[in-house]
Amino acid sequence: MAVATDTEAFVGASVKRKEDASLLRGRGTFVDNLTLPGMLSMAVVRSPYPHARITNVDLDAARAAEGVVAAFSGADLAGDWSGPMPCAWPVTEDIKMPPHFPLAADEARYQGDGVAVVVAETRALAKDAAGLVEIEYEPLPATADVEKALEPDAPLVHADLETNECYVWKLETDDVRAAIDAADLVVTRRYFQPRLIPNAIEPRGVLAQVGPTGDLTLWSATQIPHIIRFTMQLVLGIPESKVRVIAPDVGGGFGSKLDTYAEEYLAVALAKRLGRPVKWTEERSENYQATIHGRDVVSELTFAATKDGKITAVKGEMTCAMGAYLQLVTPGIPLLGAWIYSGPYAIPNYSVTFTGVFTHTTPTDAYRGAGRPEATYVLERTMDALAAELGMDPVELRRRNLIQEFPHTMSSGLTIDSGDYEASLDRLLEILDLEEIRAEQKRRREGGSTTQIGVGFSTYNEMCGLAPSRILGAIRYAVGGWDSATIRFQPLGSVQVVTGTSPHGQSHETTWAQIVADELGVDVDDVEVLHGDTAVSQLGMDTYGSRSLTVGGIALWHAGQKILDKARHIVAHQLEVAEDDLEFANGSFAVKGSPDRSMGIKEAAFAAHAAHNLPDGMEPGLEATATFDPQNFSWPAGAHAAVVEVDTETGDTRLVRYVAVDDVGAPVNPTIIDGQVHGGITQGIAAALYEEGAYDDGANLLTTTMTTYLVPSAAEVPSYETDRTETQADNPLGVKGVGETGTIAAAPAVVNAVVDAVSHLGVTDVQMPATPERVWTAIQEANAK
Amino acid sequence: MRRVALTVNDVRHELELEPRELLVYVLRERLGLTGTNVGCDTTSCGACTVLVNGESVKSCTMLGVQADGLEITTIEGLARNGELHPVQQAFHEHHALQCGYCTPGMVMAAVSLIEHGEAKDEDSIRKGLEGNLCRCTGYHNIVKAVAAAAGAR
Numbered sequence: 053m054a055v056a057t058d059t060e061a062f063v064g065a066s067v068k069r070k071e072d073a074s075l076l077r078g079r080g081t082f083v084d085n086l087t088l089p090g091m092l093s094m095a096v097v098r099s100p101y102p103h104a105r106i107t108n109v110d111l112d113a114a115r116a117a118e119g120v121v122a123a124f125s126g127a128d129l130a131g132d133w134s135g136p137m138p139c140a141w142p143v144t145e146d147i148k149m150p151p152h153f154p155l156a157a158d159e160a161r162y163q164g165d166g167v168a169v170v171v172a173e174t175r176a177l178a179k180d181a182a183g184l185v186e187i188e189y190e191p192l193p194a195t196a197d198v199e200k201a202l203e204p205d206a207p208l209v210h211a212d213l214e215t216n217e218c219y220v221w222k223l224e225t226d227d228v229r230a231a232i233d234a235a236d237l238v239v240t241r242r243y244f245q246p247r248l249i250p251n252a253i254e255p256r257g258v259l260a261q262v263g264p265t266g267d268l269t270l271w272s273a274t275q276i277p278h279i280i281r282f283t284m285q286l287v288l289g290i291p292e293s294k295v296r297v298i299a300p301d302v303g304g305g306f307g308s309k310l311d312t313y314a315e316e317y318l319a320v321a322l323a324k325r326l327g328r329p330v331k332w333t334e335e336r337s338e339n340y341q342a343t344i345h346g347r348d349v350v351s352e353l354t355f356a357a358t359k360d361g362k363i364t365a366v367k368g369e370m371t372c373a374m375g376a377y378l379q380l381v382t383p384g385i386p387l388l389g390a391w392i393y394s395g396p397y398a399i400p401n402y403s404v405t406f407t408g409v410f411t412h413t414t415p416t417d418a419y420r421g422a423g424r425p426e427a428t429y430v431l432e433r434t435m436d437a438l439a440a441e442l443g444m445d446p447v448e449l450r451r452r453n454l455i456q457e458f459p460h461t462m463s464s465g466l467t468i469d470s471g472d473y474e475a476s477l478d479r480l481l482e483i484l485d486l487e488e489i490r491a492e493q494k495r496r497r498e499g500g501s502t503t504q505i506g507v508g509f510s511t512y513n514e515m516c517g518l519a520p521s522r523i524l525g526a527i528r529y530a531v532g533g534w535d536s537a538t539i540r541f542q543p544l545g546s547v548q549v550v551t552g553t554s555p556h557g558q559s560h561e562t563t564w565a566q567i568v569a570d571e572l573g574v575d576v577d578d579v580e581v582l583h584g585d586t587a588v589s590q591l592g593m594d595t596y597g598s599r600s601l602t603v604g605g606i607a608l609w610h611a612g613q614k615i616l617d618k619a620r621h622i623v624a625h626q627l628e629v630a631e632d633d634l635e636f637a638n639g640s641f642a643v644k645g646s647p648d649r650s651m652g653i654k655e656a657a658f659a660a661h662a663a664h665n666l667p668d669g670m671e672p673g674l675e676a677t678a679t680f681d682p683q684n685f686s687w688p689a690g691a692h693a694a695v696v697e698v699d700t701e702t703g704d705t706r707l708v709r710y711v712a713v714d715d716v717g718a719p720v721n722p723t724i725i726d727g728q729v730h731g732g733i734t735q736g737i738a739a740a741l742y743e744e745g746a747y748d749d750g751a752n753l754l755t756t757t758m759t760t761y762l763v764p765s766a767a768e769v770p771s772y773e774t775d776r777t778e779t780q781a782d783n784p785l786g787v788k789g790v791g792e793t794g795t796i797a798a799a800p801a802v803v804n805a806v807v808d809a810v811s812h813l814g815v816t817d818v819q820m821p822a823t824p825e826r827v828w829t830a831i832q833e834a835n836a837k
Numbered sequence: 838m839r840r841v842a843l844t845v846n847d848v849r850h851e852l853e854l855e856p857r858e859l860l861v862y863v864l865r866e867r868l869g870l871t872g873t874n875v876g877c878d879t880t881s882c883g884a885c886t887v888l889v890n891g892e893s894v895k896s897c898t899m900l901g902v903q904a905d906g907l908e909i910t911t912i913e914g915l916a917r918n919g920e921l922h923p924v925q926q927a928f929h930e931h932h933a934l935q936c937g938y939c940t941p942g943m944v945m946a947a948v949s950l951i952e953h954g955e956a957k958d959e960d961s962i963r964k965g966l967e968g969n970l971c972r973c974t975g976y977h978n979i980v981k982a983v984a985a986a987a988g989a990r
Contacts, residue, residue, distance in 0.1 A: 068929060075937030076925045078872015078912035082938065085871035175866075176857070253876045253884055253972050254938040303874070303938025304972050336877040557936030557973050723932045727974060731935065734975030758881030758970070766963040766976035794975075 062566040062576050063785075066723035070561045070581075074301075081300035083257035083273045084333045091259070092121055094319055094332040095178035097168040097185045098341060099160030102412040102751030103194035103207060106158055106167060110186040114170050117184055119177030122326060123170045126155030132321045134289035137312060137377075140279075140530040141384035143408075147219040150210040150410075152377040154287075154314035154321070160189070161209055161376035162413050163753050164341025166314050171322050171330060194412035196747035198373040199350055201411045209376050209410035218374050218408035219383060223390055225463050231365035231401040235356030239438045243353070243430050244819065247373075247745030248346040248738075249755070250419045251763050254303020255334035256343060260319035262327075267294045272316055275305040276594040277554055279380070279531075281586050283312045288320055299584035302556035306735070307418030308343050309556065310596040311380045315342075340756050345745050346419020348373035348411075349386065351430045353393070355438050356401070361452045363438070365401035368393045368430065374408050375415035382415055383408050387527065388423030388515075388597070391464040395431045396473045396513040396689055397453035402463040412751040418596060420735050421795040424514045432510045432800035433817070436807065440816065446804070447486070450511045451477060458779070466515060468687045469782035471715060476777045477511055480691040480713040483773055489695060497812050502701050505708070506809025510692045510801035516789035517686025518597035534681035535599070536591035537608035539568060539615050541674040543661040545654030547574055549581045552592020553604035558791065559724045560600060564608055566720055567785065571612035572653055573639025591679060598686065598789025601720065602781070607680035609784050614676035619656040622674075625667045626659060627651060686781060688788040690714035692733075692797040698809040703828030705741060705806055711773040714793050718778065718786035725790050729774050732794020738764050739795075740802035741821050810834075841905035845870065846914025854901045860894075861885045863901035864911060872912040872941045876970070883969030886942035886949075887911050893949035895942075895968070912941035915948070924948050924986045933982035935973035943969045947983045956987035 074080060099106075109125035136151040156165045168185045172178035193207035200206055201216040209216055232238055252273075259271040268290050274280060277297040284295045302309065315332045323330040334343065349372045356365035372386045386406040393404050439446040454473040461467045486507065493505045518524075521532035538550040549564055565579035582588050592604070616636060623641040624631040627649055634641045642650035651659075656674065659665065663672035695709040712729055719725050742762040746754040755761035780786035799820065806822045807815055814834030819826050838853045845868060852867055864870045864887070873896060876884030880898040887896045888910040915922040921929065924947050934940040943966070950956045950965040962983045963976070971979060 066932075069932065071937065072929045072934060075934055075940055076912075076921060076928055076944070077916055078870070078941045080872070080874075080937055082871075082874065084875070085865075175862075176855075251970075251972055252936075252938075253882055253970060254874065254936070255876070301937065304936040306972065333875075336879060336881075559935070727932050727935055727978060730975035730977040731973045732975075735972075757879055758877050759879070763882075763970050763972070765967045765970055766980060767967040769976060771959065771980060772975065772977050 062569045063720050066721055067562055067566055067576055069559050070565065071559060082254055082303055083259055083271050083300060086259055086271055088259065088261060088329040091329040091331055092171045092173065092326065093175040093178040094322060094330050095170045095182040096166045096315065097170065097182050097187065099156065099163060099165045099167050101160055101189050101191050102163045103192040104160045104189035105192060106156065106160060106187060107190050108188040109168055111168065113184040113186065114181040117181040119173040120181045121171045121173065122322065123168065123181065123185065125168050126153065126157035129155055129321060130157055133287055135286050137314065137317065138283050138286050139378035139380060139382060141381045142528055143221050143383045143387055144219045147383060148213050149378055150213060154317045163751065164414060165376065166342070169318055169322070171326065194751035196411050196413045196751035198348060198371050198409050198411055201409050207412070209412055216410040218410055220405065220407050221387060222405045223464060224403040225401050228365050228367055228401045228403040232354065232356040232367065235364055236359040237357045237441060238354060239434060239441055240352060240354040241434045241437050243351050243433060245347045245349045245426055245429055246820065247348040248419050248743055249340055249745045249761055250306045250308035250343065250346060252304035252306055252308055255336060255339045256309065256313065256315065257333045258316050258319045259329060259331040260323040261329040262320065262324040266290060268320060269296045269298065270316065270320060271298045271300060273302050273309060274299050275302065275309040275554055275556055275596055277584055277586050278552065278592045278594050280312050280316065284320065287317050296587045299554050305556045306420040307346065307422055307596060310418045311344055336758065337756050340761065341414055341753060344379055344417035345375070345414050346416060347426060348416055349426050353430045353434045355434055357438055361442055361444050361449050363397060363399050363453050366394050366399050367403040370404065370406045372406055372408050373411050373413065373416055375411060375413045377415050379415045379417040382417045384529065385416065385418055385423050386426065389427030391462065391466045392424060392513065392515055393427050393431060394462055394464060395428060396455055396511050398455045400463050413747060420732065421792045422597065424792065424796045425736070425799060428510065428512045428796045429800045432512070433803060436804050437816070446509055447481070450509065454511065467684065468513065469684055470779045471513065471687060471689050472777060472779050473511065473689055476689065476713045476715055477691040479775055479777055480693055480711055483711050483775060484693050502699060504698050504700055504809045506696050506698060506805040506807070508694045508801045508804025508808055510797045510804065512797045513687055513689035514792060514796050515685040515687060516598035516792060517602035517682055518599045519685060520683055521681050532681065533593060533603065534679050535593050535604040535607050536677060536679040537604060537611045538675065538677040539611045541657035543658055545578065545657055547572065547579045549579055549608065550589045551581060551583045551604050551608065552589055553600035554584045554592070554594045555600065556595065558595065558600060559721070563720045563724060564605070567605060567608055568612060571609060572615060574653070598791040601787050602686040602783065602789050603680060603682055605785060605787060606783050607678050610678035610680055611676045614678060615674060618674060618676065619653050621667060621670065622656045622659055623651045626665060684782065686789045688714060688716045688790060688793050690793060690797060692801045694801040694805040696802065696805040696809055698806060698827060700810065700813070700831055703824035703826070703831065705822055705827060707737060707770055707802065709773065710770060712794065712797065713775045713777060715777045715779055716790040716793065717781040717788035719776065720787060726774055728790045729794045730772055732792060733772055733798045734764060734769055735795045736798020737769055737802055739799040739820060742768065744821050839902050841902050843904045843906070844908045846910060856900065856902055858901040859897055860899040860901050860904050861896035864896060870911050870913050874938055874941060876939065883946060884939050884942040886945045886969060888945055888949060891952070893946050912944060915944065922948065924951065927982040927986035931978045931982035931985060933974060933978040939969060939971045943971060943979060947986065950983065951987045956983055959984065
């Protein structure tokens, strides 16, 4: 890919990443790489029981151990908290929100719940001493099953609530029942989407330092330094004005670091008590128990349809695991999919109901896609089921229902600004060569091959770019969805950009520089992007939900417009011409008709700082901040297909091809977009074929390491075929989100392909992940019928 | 404590180590070479991969004392005179890293794979990197980068 040389052609070019220089040399600033003088190490003692009364915590042996500075139980620290750890999304008025403190004091409610904490001079000594903490537990019954937890005699996660039901949330149009009653065909299917463990390769990490005046600096491997800043006031009573949160280099998040965790508050509380910096680094087994999980939803989806394949109603009943406590946005995750159970299809009648349920498990929260994969999976699986019932080609069924005109207001109530869904599907089919795949499938079926081939589709859209603040308010989210950017010309013409988004792999240092370079006519290397430090970036709502470009990037564009306005004012004054007589191109303001009379934006910046000759009343300096609150969500969409081979004797599935055509609006950096798509697809494939966070009947987590929870390696996946169609989003850059598209689209495409490969044997569904055992069993059960 | 001498990135170090200290923590905490990351502590993810006498080793699974007398190369020792190693350069050219956390281990594993002549084609590269997990890239661009660096097709 060529690097742009024209000063107005960085956007749209695959500019090489600025981030790479340090990361490739091993010079990353990940939290565990940081040390401070006098720093202590913290270790957390966790409940081995999924549910137990804590009857005694004996810390004497731990306190006496070598190198130990302090050890505390939950009861010891109860007075340190000015409030419980926050849940920012009470989705209904009568939602049950049990208090959640950094350490459990009386009852442990999931395996991994923190019960005590030890601080020592080194990591090893802290861990040694943690093993000496003696806790007496009285085990209690527990359940990890989201449906059994609603049964009348189910063990209660929070006994005082007298129920495990956290909330019921419903969205319904008027005539759903009538549409179902009047339908030629009604198809209902039930699916379970198991838990997924996010598995950022960098575990979480925290380093807290509290100064003598109570000022706090907290380094955290987080996606949300700004949000953590205000939770420090809520939980620890430290005024936000005294809090500096730094997200240095962060090694992936995928939603798991869109949260605030016990260890952040514990490290701060202990640093405050002990007067020394405290560091904690998560181990992988802790990550599996004590960092949030995703999914764990039982869904029943109903389609009403005409005999020629027009879907007239969709109705979904979702039972969603919350886990043992509500984390930052736990209850709201299912709702992030609530408006798109009709997906890219024009379906006039709509009903979705979500029931949130407490279970004795690690809390759930955002995992890449967050609510939208859950919606898209059941929708796209049921599309295939309906196609089978109708005897219709699944591509044709999708085509008949795709939304045709944009903007389009869905029956769920939200308006999609732009798209061309059929164009993506057409391009997908061009790349795929479906006829040849079907011919090969026919040959293998007729020849009785034990290696059958299947193809599966997924046409999808998603609502992302979180989010319009007014809508967030209307759905009871605690804060806004805007973001901010500052652009600051230095006197000699280099440019600093401060963003309120907080990248952790998404390449904002490069792409934000591309946007500013084009807008202001400077070189991409003139621009430095600063982020992830609340002392530098005062305003921001951080990075998640494919929001950074469509919210923070648009704020950046607006800040650029303010810079141009001021610079134009300065140049007009200095050249003694009217502002309207100036044209801006390639970083220079020129007088219309006399191009030799001009002034560059860097000269204007110097003039702004020298302030020798500015218009009367103008403030010196060339700096602008803009905040941007989107009026709508962002609506990426596309069409994906998977081709698999299934060994009918062993049930083993091999992914042969994966083709993705996405419309993510105007591309800022195509190579970086492709990278996001590749990674997203892989997480969707992982859910379809490999990954499942499993609990036993007693709510013990069975998948506690990477050897039992199968994160795919390079050997499990193929190279991908990606392409884009493009419709301009309704914003100044024409951009849409991209971070979650692959994960949303891929899981149903792959499972649809697996089912397609063995459908001639009578298989109609395979529980995800479609492991060899499950595929083999599905074939045996179909044979037995 | 045991006295050991090991050479890391061409520099000889004499250290007093606890027998239980893992090589990765010797590198990170004793020698300040924090480029080698810990992802899983259990030999699964490969983020901590280094070269020991030219062989790729997950340094969370080797004791520091076992490295006595051996030569170790970490990610910090790969670039020469400020110039990136061809594998590092290929990762940059092909956008084979996003968050960058698995990258040091992935690069070291790829260097070893190429030096052993085992990066012959896409299939051998994918199988050869099986022990190194990446959650960001989906491996697509890593495989391309390693193939380019290996001059393989």
